[in-house]
Amino acid sequence: MKKAPTIRDVAAAAGVSVSVVSRVLNPDSGPVAPAKREQVLNVIDELGYRPRAAARELSAGHALTVGLVVTDLANPFFAQLADRVVWEARSHGVQVVVMTTQEDPHLEAESLDTLLDRSVGGVIATPTGGNVEKWERLRDLGVNVVFVDRAIPDLSDVDVVSIENSDSARRATDHLIALGHERIGLITGPASTSTGRSRIGGYRAALESASLSLDPMLVRDVPFRGDGGGDAVGSLLASPDAPTGLIVANTAQVQSSVRRLVQMGVRIPGDLSVIVFDDNPWTELTSPPLSAIRQPIGMLALHSLELVLGRMQGRLPAGARTIEVMADFVPRSSCAAPARLATSKSATR
Amino acid sequence: MKKAPTIRDVAAAAGVSVSVVSRVLNPDSGPVAPAKREQVLNVIDELGYRPRAAARELSAGHALTVGLVVTDLANPFFAQLADRVVWEARSHGVQVVVMTTQEDPHLEAESLDTLLDRSVGGVIATPTGGNVEKWERLRDLGVNVVFVDRAIPDLSDVDVVSIENSDSARRATDHLIALGHERIGLITGPASTSTGRSRIGGYRAALESASLSLDPMLVRDVPFRGDGGGDAVGSLLASPDAPTGLIVANTAQVQSSVRRLVQMGVRIPGDLSVIVFDDNPWTELTSPPLSAIRQPIGMLALHSLELVLGRMQGRLPAGARTIEVMADFVPRSSCAAPARLATSKSATR
DNA sequence: CTACCGAGTGGAACCGGTTCCACTTTTGTA
DNA sequence: TACAAAAGTGGAACCGGTTCCACTCGGTAG
Incomplete structure (x- = not known):
């Protein structure tokens, strides 16, 4: 040695x-x-x-490092995001320190402190929603912050990269409406998050323009962590007035929701048409393959890193940017016309 | 600011x-x-x-940071590993810098250099197999290295944490043999890797103790990256003497292999009994749910980090350690007795 | 022939911590 | 009461880079 x-x-x-x-x-x-x-x-x-990097950082005052703060890497969405961020950062000679929050603001706060200690040049994060003052402090200390996937509305002067949540939800809803569905369930993220709100907004808009009324019972906002997805599925389908279509728009809960559907032996699309947000590799391995909103994770990663690095090198004009990228709708065989269409219509009227 | x-x-x-x-x-x-x-x-x-962390590191000569070097985070196995490592490290006040190699020794070399610059206290890695001298240099410079999942046999004095590959492969093979299968396909990692060799070893041992001969045509070692899994499946099943059972023991290729099976419309377990290595969340969402070897990823992460931190704090005796953890076999409904059992037996004899 | 300019160079301060060491003040014990 | 050991403190060197600045050369213009 x-x-x-x-x-x-x-x-x-x-x-x-x-x-x-x-x-x-x-x-x-x-x-x-x-x-x-x-x-x-x-x-x-x-x-x-x-x-030695440490010596260089000490005298430079900041590090060629970015922090990546996400909920957890066990979620394929974040795993893929991290993969692309790490890969892209490497080609720019930048290292990535990964931290997870488990959706807990305390852990998030801890991560931010640590990132500050390390004098990182920037942070790419999916914020829990709390810690507004901590984020502000970070920003005021010259750390470039980019929020990805979600935003914190109270926080100005921070770049945001996300998909067109409202539009995506609308397209999914439209698809089901076009097939003849009138009762469409929506499982989404907490209404306290920007993502949750936008998706509900898109869903509402689609219903409105089809002159369908929105039954609040059909909209379930469940937390990003825990088994909320599965439970919401269970309670939605237990209702006597169960929906014939379902959109799972809480990315984190897709797996749990689908698992429950499989366990319950729900026939898809016979009993229920299903669309999920976030197209994982396995969504086409289920039977039937699931229709999905495919989030362009690579694009999210690319734009986020581009923004952070751009600001670190001072080659971006001041003023926060918001970038929204299009998500594809990938139709597969999990959607069909509702089985009880004819009878239920005549019976209702 | x-x-x-x-x-x-x-x-x-x-x-x-x-x-x-x-x-x-x-x-x-x-x-x-x-x-x-x-x-x-x-x-x-x-x-x-x-x-400031940089100042501290400069005078200490090393950082409270560990490097995690894996193939890519898009692979759920590594994503989960990273998740646990990051989580566990956090509770010890240690940060994790993640780097990916894409199985490319050049990228791996680059990562090691970078890690060296950062004076990391330790590295947890799934080595590509190359860069023997670079790993040695790292070790000689006082960086604690732990290999996880795979090892490099030529490299002494490095801790290794993995599952009992040989035993696991053997149990999977035994299971199929017990059901009456005599021609069992094996898709595994490159024979140049310790993992690949061990799994082939276990497979061979199981066949031998059942007095079955090993047909080399049934063993396919495919690279960790690319579409090798799917192609191997295709060519195995195209043979006139196709296997009735299949073990996919190349973790990285499980998805690609299963996708091909689904695409080909192979009936499971009717046409083919299947066991996969590495139990991902989706393996029970396919129809039928797949029997799997469940790698205790949390344990792998825990032991790896334990070793690295232990050595960083100098509270571990000298001398490399090898830790092998048991993997569970999770039987589901993707395995059954071969359909042609009776007929093929009488016909063959 | 001098004045001036720019390329090329080395010395030394600086970044923000840690640590050794010399020094002063307590304490404890004979 | 005396004197050693321990507790408490501050100064300054050090970790390994970067950067400012002063300085020495050439060469060229006036």
């Missing part, structure tokens, strides 16, 4: 001063004679010298 | 020297009068002071 060479070792071995070595390391920081540059590079190579 | 207070600001505001503040920050580094400690803590709280 020998120890690594420092810049002074290199300088000594090359017979130059540390200033010269530093200038070789950072090409635009001053002139170096071509001969000496060569010489220094040779020594660096010989000694296997690598600059 | 004001700037954060430093230890000297705190010292000045509290009317003490920086040494005292530092001792308050690191309780076991020297005595402080209770009154002054109180006073310093108050000032810290008032100013919202937080020590």
